[in-house]
Amino acid sequence: MSLPHAILTALLEKPSSGLELTRRFDKSIGFFWSATHQQIYRELGRLEQSGLIRSLPQPPSRGQRKEYEVLPAGRAALVEWVAQPQDPKAIREPLLLRLRAAATVGGRGLAEELERHLELHERQLAEYLEIERNDFPLEHAAEENRLQHRVLSAGIGLEQFWVEWLRETLAVLRPGV
Amino acid sequence: MSLPHAILTALLEKPSSGLELTRRFDKSIGFFWSATHQQIYRELGRLEQSGLIRSLPQPPSRGQRKEYEVLPAGRAALVEWVAQPQDPKAIREPLLLRLRAAATVGGRGLAEELERHLELHERQLAEYLEIERNDFPLEHAAEENRLQHRVLSAGIGLEQFWVEWLRETLAVLRPGV
DNA sequence: ATTTACATGTAAGGGGTTACATGATTTG
DNA sequence: CAAATCATGTAACCCCTTACATGTAAAT
Known part of the structure; x- marks a missing residue:
């Protein structure tokens, strides 16, 4: 359950489109949590459906840039996740x-x-x-x-x-x- | 594609049953490649079907211990895998x-x-x-x-x-x- | 006889990877 | 207008995780 929260964090820092997020995941965030654009688009859809983020009013046609921002519920979900205890995962090398x-x-x-x-x-x-x-x-x-x-x-x-x-x-x- | 090769390595060191493998994965091997018994049983089935390992002649009933050993083809597959270049995976922490x-x-x-x-x-x-x-x-x-x-x-x-x-x-x- | 430990498995769901598909915009 | 680039998405596959199911053997 880390990817959605990684996206929430990135969107809080700056509202972005899917492709912009992909690029930021290739750089800073991706240094400790990588994700492909397919994962990101899928997760953006889920987050929007869950009411944690929303897409800014824009033509929702296929090849069109779609920008997202975090809703209060999304911020709350992130705060809760940060506080939740999680054991370190086993090494897989x-x-x-x-x-x-x-x-x-x-x-x-x-x-x-x-x-x-x-x-x-x-x-x-x-x-x-x-x-x-x-x-x-x-x-x-x-x-x-x-x-x-x-x-x-x-x-x-x-x-x-x-x-x-x-x-x-x-x-x-x-x-x- | 690491789990099958982890199992091949373990079986080469010592022919074992699924549960024995699970325990060895909880100890030494699991320190850098963890696996649950469900993964192991599934993979044992696949490896047997691929002709890389075989189960030693024993009653194949449900609650009965089933021991496996590596076939020459399995050893060859492992040797090849060891030599194959693989990039380090991105950090996910x-x-x-x-x-x-x-x-x-x-x-x-x-x-x-x-x-x-x-x-x-x-x-x-x-x-x-x-x-x-x-x-x-x-x-x-x-x-x-x-x-x-x-x-x-x-x-x-x-x-x-x-x-x-x-x-x-x-x-x-x-x-x- | 019941409980406990041993042993093998099934099912469902989530996440990641790879390949491919499609529409819009810019550039030569 | 053709090609390249930007941008969003679909599909298939594999692996991992969690919970559950089932059968055998030993202990009390």
Whole structure:
């Protein structure tokens, strides 16, 4: 049940059309919750039917841009969701699974794959650090900014972890296999 | 397409029944790929139909234990899967989403939730460290063991990251909200 | 004999992924 | 006017989650 609330948050920050939302999910929000345009359109329809958002008066024809805004009920639903306890979800990391399988059946070519992942994570880390430089140049005191900075820090920390772990794992793998 | 390969790996390590697999997924394998018994039974059926595993000759009545083993075709499929490149999946972390939503609509009670998560991650970390002490007491040279140790290290590192991040975030949140 | 644990399964619903379809607007 | 781009949507498929159903074996 996270996607509808991700959309509500995005719409509260700024009323948008489906495609605009898709683009924002490709950037900032998508860093910790990704979604395709198909998911977003489906969810926008549901949210409108539930009375949590409404489309601004505009021609509802097919190829026409349709902008949505959050209704009070939507804001209330989001507030409630934020306060609700939710357990962290179990890890589902295919790469670790493949490493474990490789321990059993042998891992020819696995080092190349790990290097590829290392590059991807290095690139993502660089992107996050760039954002941090741009958006949080110095520690301002505003509460809102501090929370957003913590979210970005999580992304940075996770990427740093993977970069480090992949480097160590490659060091273990290289001389052996 | 990870679950069938997780099951193949588990069955290669030791032929098992559905319930036995479920228990092993609750322990070691489940640390990075969780699965419920419903998923496992369904997947076992598919794998058998595809000719990748077979059930050992036994009464196929309903409440009766049914043991499976991997066929050569299954092992081959696993080897191929291990070698195949797969991009890391995008992060989907509801807690970060909630933090971002809290930055917009306010986060009453969020500190308690973060503390709860902190405890959960501390407990998980302790469990991983316990396993490390038991299963990898000193660095043996066996390649197989080293890979499995790297997998466990990933779990430990991720939990350490979350513990640290949650503590810092609580420090930011506490005086403010 | 009843309860408890073991063991395998079914059903319904939600969410995500991929491929495809269609209309409107801009640009050459 | 043809092509590219913007924009909204449909359809099919797979996976995961939750709740429930059913049968067997062991314990009291």
